Amino acid sequence: xxxxxxxxxxxxxxxxxxxxxxxxxxxxxxxxxxxxxxxxxxxxxxxxxxxxxxxxxxxxxxxxxxxxxxxxxxxxxxxxxxxxxxxxxxxxxxxxxxxxxxxxxxxxxxxxxxxxxxxxxxxxxxxxxxxxxxxxxxxxxxxxxxxxxxxxxxxxxxxxxxxxxxxxxxxxxxxxxxxxxxxxxxxxxxxxxxxxxxxxxxxxxxxxxxxxxxxxxxxxxxxxxxxxxxxxxxxxxxxxxxxxxxxxxxxxxxxxxxxxxxxxxxxxxxxxxxxxxxxxxxxxxxxxxxxxxxxxxxxxxxxxxxxxxxxxxxxxxxxxxxxxxxxxxxxxxxxxxxxxxxxxxxxxxxxxxxxxxxxxxxxxxxxxxxxxxxxxxxxxxxxxxxxxxxxxxxxxxxxxxxxxxxxxxxxxxxxxxxxxxxxxxxxxxxxxxxxxxxxxxxxxxx
Ligand SMILES: Cc1ncc(COP(=O)(O)O)c(C=O)c1O
Numbered sequence: 371x372x373x374x375x376x377x378x379x380x381x382x383x384x385x386x387x388x389x390x391x392x393x394x395x396x397x398x399x400x401x402x403x404x405x406x407x408x409x410x411x412x413x414x415x416x417x418x419x420x421x422x423x424x425x426x427x428x429x430x431x432x433x434x435x436x437x438x439x440x441x442x443x444x445x446x447x448x449x450x451x452x453x454x455x456x457x458x459x460x461x462x463x464x465x466x467x468x469x470x471x472x473x474x475x476x477x478x479x480x481x482x483x484x485x486x487x488x489x490x491x492x493x494x495x496x497x498x499x500x501x502x503x504x505x506x507x508x509x510x511x512x513x514x515x516x517x518x519x520x521x522x523x524x525x526x527x528x529x530x531x532x533x534x535x536x537x538x539x540x541x542x543x544x545x546x547x548x549x550x551x552x553x554x555x556x557x558x559x560x561x562x563x564x565x566x567x568x569x570x571x572x573x574x575x576x577x578x579x580x581x582x583x584x585x586x587x588x589x590x591x592x593x594x595x596x597x598x599x600x601x602x603x604x605x606x607x608x609x610x611x612x613x614x615x616x617x618x619x620x621x622x623x624x625x626x627x628x629x630x631x632x633x634x635x636x637x638x639x640x641x642x643x644x645x646x647x648x649x650x651x652x653x654x655x656x657x658x659x660x661x662x663x664x665x666x667x668x669x670x671x672x673x674x675x676x677x678x679x680x681x682x683x684x685x686x687x688x689x690x691x692x693x694x695x696x697x698x699x700x701x702x703x704x705x706x707x708x709x710x711x712x713x714x715x716x717x718x719x720x721x722x723x724x725x726x727x728x729x730x731x732x733x734x735x736x737x738x739x740x741x742x743x744x745x746x747x748x749x750x751x752x753x754x755x756x757x758x759x760x761x762x763x764x765x766x767x768x769x770x771x772x773x774x775x776x777x778x779x780x781x782x783x784x785x786x787x788x789x790x791x792x793x794x795x796x797x798x799x800x801x802x803x804x805x806x807x808x809x810x811x812x813x814x815x816x
Pocket of ligand 1: 431432490491492493524526587589590591616618619639
């Protein structure tokens with residue numbers, strides 16, 4: 371894989387007005403074209419973000435990073451809120467939220483009335499799981515439900531299921547993926563994973579204890595791999611199970627078309643890869659399940675018909691529109707985040723990140739004499755590389771040492787008996803950042 375600026379749609383001043391110093395060129399473009407200024411992907415892009423100068427962010431995947439232009443829009447929304455709280459909360463916020471939801475729905479191939487905002491994937495997943503498994507208005511209270519997940523499910527998902535197991539008698543089937551890693555060929559991984567999931571669904575069905583709900587990550591957290599969510603949803607549907615997709619890492623990281631996935635519910639974060647501010651996520655629920663889907667807070671909009679609070683196209687969207695006084699500014703900056711992405715080109719961003727992640731992963735594996743966990747087809751912008759130690763307790767200490775001694779941070783995980791790190795590429799990272807990490811880890815382990 372090579373990083374070819376032309377092929378990756380890089381932008382920049384090269385060739386145009388070449389005798390100008392770079393800073394003058396950039397500054398003049400800002401003055402003349404304002405929003406339309408485009409910088410080259412790589413370190414030049416750091417000026418678009420608020421990251422500290424000394425920090426090398428190789429962990430965009432955990433919390434994302436928001437462009438300054440998007441934060442400026444969020445601050446405008448905060449100023450609007452503070453200028454006249456009554457006007458904002460009583461008359462303006464719902465229409466502004468609807469416009470932001472429309473912008474998001476268009477981007478992910480969904481109908482606006484099926485998509486609501488939640489603070490983060492944790493809130494969305496908890497709301498939908500609790501609704502499907504016993505808390506919703508039309509839910510089948512009392513009968514014990516069965517859920518299928520993978521051992522790759524995010525910790526929060528496993529803990530939410532554990533809570534439902536302890537408090538609602540929900541039974542959990544966890545499918546192990548340990549023997550599938552490291553992956554040599556994506557197609558082989560996919561078919562072996564599908565065989566395992568289908569066999570667990572079949573076993574439950576044969577024992578007359580069919581699975582009610584399946585939950586899968588679209589892109590798993592640690593280690594990070596893309597899962598075949600269309601096939602997984604289809605398999606669950608064929609056994610009468612509903613599918614919930616935890617797409618926390620998907621929005622902005624891979625092209626997303628919710629209609630084609632065929633899930634019953636889908637949650638994604640904006641703050642990870644879509645460049646929206648922290649605390650911005652969406653929940654999409656298929657129309658047939660919206661009647662039993664409840665937000666976290668029920669005190670404001672009940673009964674639905676007579677409540678004066680909230681506003682929405684349907685009872686479901688109305689329920690999620692108001693959960694008390696809180697900061698709506700992040701969601702209202704969604705359209706600005708979308709505009710920022712489109713300015714740089716959605717496909718170009720995704721391609722640059724993926725190409726850099728794979729090339730950076732090779733740099734690390736070569737420097738450490740190790741291997742990548744999976745081939746390129748299973749990766750978006752995060753790559754997993756085996757660390758040059760077999761002591762995973764020691765490996766886990768590296769993250770904090772990297773932060774305090776090298777101003778960078780990457781997570782570590784033990785999978786299939788080996789220690790791995792997950793490294794994120796972004797439009798503001800370059801191959802030299804991966805080289806820096808390679809050296810830092812070798813120094814810490816020496
Ligand atoms: C797969 C997955 N799901 C859910 C989450 C939770 O996201 P949040 O902390 O924004 O709720 C994460 C966070 O890293 C994740 O990786």
